[in-house]
Amino acid sequence: MDNLALLMQGFTNALTLDNLLFALIGVLLGTAVGVLPGIGPAMTVALLLPLTYALDVTGSLIMFAGIYYGGMYGGSTTSILLNTPGESSSVVTALEGNKMAKAGRGAQALATAAIGSFVAGTIATGALVFVAPFIVSIAISLGAPSYFAMMVFAFIAVSTVLGSSRIRGIASLFIGLTIGLVGMDGTSGQPRLTFGQPLLAGGIDVVVIAVALFAVGEALWIAAHLRQGKPATIPVGVPWMAKEDWKRSWKPWLRGTVIGFPFGAIPAGGAEIPTFLSYAAEKRLSKHPEEFGHGAIEGVAGPEAANNASAAGTLVPLLTLGLPTTATAAVMIAAFNQYGIHPGPLLFTTEPVLVWTLIASLFIGNALLLVLNLPLAPFWAKLLRIPRPYLYAGILFFATLGAYAAGLQAMNIVILLLVGSLGYVARRYGFPVLPIIVGAILGPEMERQLRRALQISSGDPAALVSEPLAVVLYTVIVVFLVVPPLARTLRNRMGDRANGEGPAARPSVDTVTGPAGSSETSDSADGSASSPVDKPDSLVH
Amino acid sequence: MTSLRTLMRGRSELGVAAGLGVTALVVAIDAANIRHTAISSGVMGPQVVPAIIAIGLALSAIALTVTVLRGGHGEQEDGEDIDLSQGAHWPTLLGLGGLILLTALLMNILGFVISSALLFFGASVLLGSRRYVLSLLIGAALAVATFYGFVLGLGIPLPAGLLTGIL
Numbered sequence: 001m002d003n004l005a006l007l008m009q010g011f012t013n014a015l016t017l018d019n020l021l022f023a024l025i026g027v028l029l030g031t032a033v034g035v036l037p038g039i040g041p042a043m044t045v046a047l048l049l050p051l052t053y054a055l056d057v058t059g060s061l062i063m064f065a066g067i068y069y070g071g072m073y074g075g076s077t078t079s080i081l082l083n084t085p086g087e088s089s090s091v092v093t094a095l096e097g098n099k100m101a102k103a104g105r106g107a108q109a110l111a112t113a114a115i116g117s118f119v120a121g122t123i124a125t126g127a128l129v130f131v132a133p134f135i136v137s138i139a140i141s142l143g144a145p146s147y148f149a150m151m152v153f154a155f156i157a158v159s160t161v162l163g164s165s166r167i168r169g170i171a172s173l174f175i176g177l178t179i180g181l182v183g184m185d186g187t188s189g190q191p192r193l194t195f196g197q198p199l200l201a202g203g204i205d206v207v208v209i210a211v212a213l214f215a216v217g218e219a220l221w222i223a224a225h226l227r228q229g230k231p232a233t234i235p236v237g238v239p240w241m242a243k244e245d246w247k248r249s250w251k252p253w254l255r256g257t258v259i260g261f262p263f264g265a266i267p268a269g270g271a272e273i274p275t276f277l278s279y280a281a282e283k284r285l286s287k288h289p290e291e292f293g294h295g296a297i298e299g300v301a302g303p304e305a306a307n308n309a310s311a312a313g314t315l316v317p318l319l320t321l322g323l324p325t326t327a328t329a330a331v332m333i334a335a336f337n338q339y340g341i342h343p344g345p346l347l348f349t350t351e352p353v354l355v356w357t358l359i360a361s362l363f364i365g366n367a368l369l370l371v372l373n374l375p376l377a378p379f380w381a382k383l384l385r386i387p388r389p390y391l392y393a394g395i396l397f398f399a400t401l402g403a404y405a406a407g408l409q410a411m412n413i414v415i416l417l418l419v420g421s422l423g424y425v426a427r428r429y430g431f432p433v434l435p436i437i438v439g440a441i442l443g444p445e446m447e448r449q450l451r452r453a454l455q456i457s458s459g460d461p462a463a464l465v466s467e468p469l470a471v472v473l474y475t476v477i478v479v480f481l482v483v484p485p486l487a488r489t490l491r492n493r494m495g496d497r498a499n500g501e502g503p504a505a506r507p508s509v510d511t512v513t514g515p516a517g518s519s520e521t522s523d524s525a526d527g528s529a530s531s532p533v534d535k536p537d538s539l540v541h
Numbered sequence: 542m543t544s545l546r547t548l549m550r551g552r553s554e555l556g557v558a559a560g561l562g563v564t565a566l567v568v569a570i571d572a573a574n575i576r577h578t579a580i581s582s583g584v585m586g587p588q589v590v591p592a593i594i595a596i597g598l599a600l601s602a603i604a605l606t607v608t609v610l611r612g613g614h615g616e617q618e619d620g621e622d623i624d625l626s627q628g629a630h631w632p633t634l635l636g637l638g639g640l641i642l643l644t645a646l647l648m649n650i651l652g653f654v655i656s657s658a659l660l661f662f663g664a665s666v667l668l669g670s671r672r673y674v675l676s677l678l679i680g681a682a683l684a685v686a687t688f689y690g691f692v693l694g695l696g697i698p699l700p701a702g703l704l705t706g707i708l
Contacts, residue, residue: 037622038621171561174601175564178594178598188587193567221623222620223630223667225623225627396660397661405691405697421638424634429614429615431615454584459585
């Protein structure tokens, strides 16, 4: 196999002392920052982006891959040992994991999460090795119309499928596209939205945008609503599992992997839906369904595996098409762009060594995580007790450092505050942050593809539907946009007929459309987990 | 007047819709002022995409206004350290914003170490730390360590400011 030969070469590169060290630092930093409450994988990667200013490409991307996986793993520790989860994708892990920890089975919950993450991550990265080149071989023959269609598809997917409110998702997307407009137009050299400021001519640094949205916005939001009093953390020993736990875990791991990978790999995925699906599947298949809701190990093993498999799956559209589908992937794109590398099908031909070293380092990072995290778990658990004033002051400290280091401009700190305030408002009013960053990063690229498509056809807009893939994607988009509201209207009518107070009676129709499976499963499992907050604004302000 | 006030109560999100509208206007005006040079713009000029975005922003603003007036509201983000049972604590929020601005102003005058240590100290006090000396010490240690880490380790010349010659 050609791929395997390339992968082996990747391993040879990744296993040098320097690169191993980068992988080790990456997984340690990623886990440590990921464990810290209030910091998810996206903020972890964003806060560490400034390291790209100085490190070489291969080393820093290896480190970022480690941070990515480490941050995912760290997040699961937080949700098992603290009750409320930070990331939407670890809501499910918290359901059973926290119950297990409270019942004195925290060590087993951490163990099944760690080993499950390793199993799922390794299998899914293996799948990436075979799927990615296949997609590249198709993508390489695609023209600008297809690329443009794919980007529109990704935009629609991240702003309408994943969030809870379509209008707010679309508004977020346009705000992101506006941020992406700032600077010199790549094709004509005309300044746009620079307001005569020479500093803005080069556009707003993606590092500043990412750090502002994910670190400053989040820190300000938490600071305004900081929970008083000591959080209840659960002390835990070194994770281990008894034979019975292994027996109950290995099938959920494999099923979670199978559910998670495809969801990550299609550019409309995200880790949220597969974790809910995996939870529902495990609950149905379990021999101990009565334990669900009281700390069933399958309910940690399956969703945690699904979460990690979808994280690896996310790398497929990221590396082969340049399309990010999760917040963390969007920040990873920012890391690539920092080196002038634009992920896409050409990446595999122009930078084969880099790509395959990166993929090899994913396997290594996964193994390192398993080896480190089992014995280090009690230490990570201590991080949860960090005093919150220092934690959030530290986040702001590193955020300003990162923004300033981008070009050593004090002006960047002001932009950081402005975009950070935008991140605050987004969290306050339930506007998803992902479409903002995806719009800001992919917007300029989308415009380039659109212009290229029209250039070739000398302005004939029919060129946009001249490739079969483009037609297929536009059809899917239309179905995406039309079917769910139609289904909802129908369902509301039926509900009206069945009982007088169906969902149609609710005024805020647009806030209650979660991913189809999620609201059902979470409601049946634990109503408090992710039910939409129905609070009038007046209570809050 | 009173009916207007009742209508506005609990609808602060209308401010967001207004913000979207203003942004739409700014983008549209900026797009209209882009100089047209036939040679550089090719088939599709640099003003087309901004125009589309301006329309998108305007439509979002209208749609959001309608939604909010019909009683819809977004879901506030929850998290590990977040307590949504109370409203936003504005003194903390504005204080932190002011601190970040101050850091931007003082960065080149006082240098990275002093301004960042002050940021850490101020932020931790605003967030409820009452051990002032410890906060100051942690801030100073963090600032000095990152300064050397960036300057010596990564080769990024952070400004030493007042401490030039000492560091």
